[in-house]
Amino acid sequence: MTSSITIARIRGIDIGINWSWLAIVGLIGWSLAAAVFPDLTPGRSDLTYVLMAIVATLLFFTSLLLHELGHAIQAQREGMKIEGITLWIFGGVAKFSGMFPSAEAEFRVAVAGPVVTLAIGLLTLGIYEIPGLPEAVAGVVQWLSIINFALLIFNMLPAFPMDGGRVLRALIWRRNRDFPRSTEIAGAVGRAFGQVFIFGGIFLFLATGAFGGAWLALIGWFVINAGQAEVKVARMRTAFAGRTAADLMVAAPQSVSPELTIEQFLEQVLPVHRYRAYPVVRDGHAVGLLSSRAALTLPRRAWPATTVEQTMVPLDKALVFAPEKDLGEAAMELIQTEPGRGLVVGPSGIAGLISITDVVRALELPSAVAVG
Numbered sequence: 001m002t003s004s005i006t007i008a009r010i011r012g013i014d015i016g017i018n019w020s021w022l023a024i025v026g027l028i029g030w031s032l033a034a035a036v037f038p039d040l041t042p043g044r045s046d047l048t049y050v051l052m053a054i055v056a057t058l059l060f061f062t063s064l065l066l067h068e069l070g071h072a073i074q075a076q077r078e079g080m081k082i083e084g085i086t087l088w089i090f091g092g093v094a095k096f097s098g099m100f101p102s103a104e105a106e107f108r109v110a111v112a113g114p115v116v117t118l119a120i121g122l123l124t125l126g127i128y129e130i131p132g133l134p135e136a137v138a139g140v141v142q143w144l145s146i147i148n149f150a151l152l153i154f155n156m157l158p159a160f161p162m163d164g165g166r167v168l169r170a171l172i173w174r175r176n177r178d179f180p181r182s183t184e185i186a187g188a189v190g191r192a193f194g195q196v197f198i199f200g201g202i203f204l205f206l207a208t209g210a211f212g213g214a215w216l217a218l219i220g221w222f223v224i225n226a227g228q229a230e231v232k233v234a235r236m237r238t239a240f241a242g243r244t245a246a247d248l249m250v251a252a253p254q255s256v257s258p259e260l261t262i263e264q265f266l267e268q269v270l271p272v273h274r275y276r277a278y279p280v281v282r283d284g285h286a287v288g289l290l291s292s293r294a295a296l297t298l299p300r301r302a303w304p305a306t307t308v309e310q311t312m313v314p315l316d317k318a319l320v321f322a323p324e325k326d327l328g329e330a331a332m333e334l335i336q337t338e339p340g341r342g343l344v345v346g347p348s349g350i351a352g353l354i355s356i357t358d359v360v361r362a363l364e365l366p367s368a369v370a371v372g
C-alpha cells in the first residue's frame with residue numbers, strides 16, 4: 001500500500017496510516033456528530049455531539065487496530081513474518097509475508113481478529129449496562145457496541161479475502177489438503193459475494209440514496225479485486241512449486257563497474273546489449289543494481305559527471321536472492337517491489353539476474369520453467 005505513514009510500532013509491528021484513512025475518519029466523525037448521536041441521545045448540545053463523535057471515532061479506530069493486532073500477533077505465534085498494519089479507507093489490513101504454514105494456522109489467524117472484535121463488542125455492551133452512566137458516555141459505548149457487532153457479522157461472511165472467507169478457505173484446505181484448489185473455491189465464493197455487494201449496494205443507493213449503499217458497492221469491488229489477486233498468487237505458487245530462483249534467472253549477466261560514468265554506460269555498454277538492468281560489480285563482488293531506465297532518465301548534461309555508483313540501487317536496498325530461493329516466494333517479492341528485478345547471489349558471487357518479465361513469461365509458458 002502506497003502513501004502510508006508509520007505512526008507507531010507495537011511488538012515489532014509497524015502501524016501505518018494511509019492518506020485515504022483521513023477521508024473516512026472525517027466522514028465517520030461528521031455523520032456521528034450530525035446524525036447518529038442526535039438520534040441516539042436527543043436533546044444534547046451541538047458541542048456535546050461533536051465531543052462524543054471525536055471520542056467515538058478514536059475508539060472505533062482503536063478497536064479496528066486491536067482487531068488487526070489480533071490477526072498479526074496470532075500470525076507471529078504461527079511463525080509468520082508481519083510486514084505491518086495499515087489503517088486505510090476500508091478499515092485495517094494486516095500484511096503478512098510468506099505462506100500460512102498450515103490450514104489450522106490460517107484458521108487461527110483468521111479468527112483472531114473477529115475474536116478481538118467480539119470481546120470489544122461485549123465489553124462496550126457491558127459498560128453500557130452499568131447503571132447511572134452519564135448519557136453521553138452511554139451513547140458512545142452503545143454505538144461502539146453496535147458497530148463492533150455489525151462489523152463482526154459482516155466480516156464473518158465467507159467473502160474471501162474477508163475474515164469469514166479466510167475461515168472458509170482454511171476449512172476447505174483442511175479437508176482437501178490442496179491449498180491452490182481451496183483458494184480457487186474460496187475465491188469463487190468471494191467473487192459471488194463481491195458481486196452481490198456491488199449490485200445490492202448500487203440498488204440500495206439508487207432506491208434510498210443511502211450512502212451506505214455506495215459504500216457496500218465499493219467494498220464489493222475491493223473484495224473481488226483482492227480475492228482475485230490472491231487466487232493469482234496461489235496459481236503462481238502451483239506453477240512454481242519445487243522450483244528455485246536459479247531455475248528462472250538469466251545466468252552470468254553482463255555487469256558494469258561502479259566507476260563508469262553514465263555517459264560511458266549509455267554510449268558503450270547499453271547499445272551493445274540493451275538489457276533493462278546490469279549488476280554493478282567491484283572486485284568481483286556485487287555492490288548494486290543499475291536500471292537502464294534510471295540512467296536514461298538522468299538529464300543529458302549530468303551524464304559525464306555522474307557515475308554508475310551514484311545512479312544504482314545499492315545492494316542493501318536491492319532485491320537479493322540465494323540461488324536456492326523458492327521461486328514462488330521470489331516471484332512474490334519481485335511483484336511487490338517497484339523495479340521488479342533482483343540479483344541472484346551465490347557463495348561465489350553473482351549467479352544471475354531475475355526479473356518480473358521472466359516471471360510473467362514463465363507463467364504464460366509453463367514448460368519454459370521446466371527447462372534448466
Ligand SMILES: [Zn+2]
Binds near residue numbers: 067113
Ligand atoms: Zn480481520
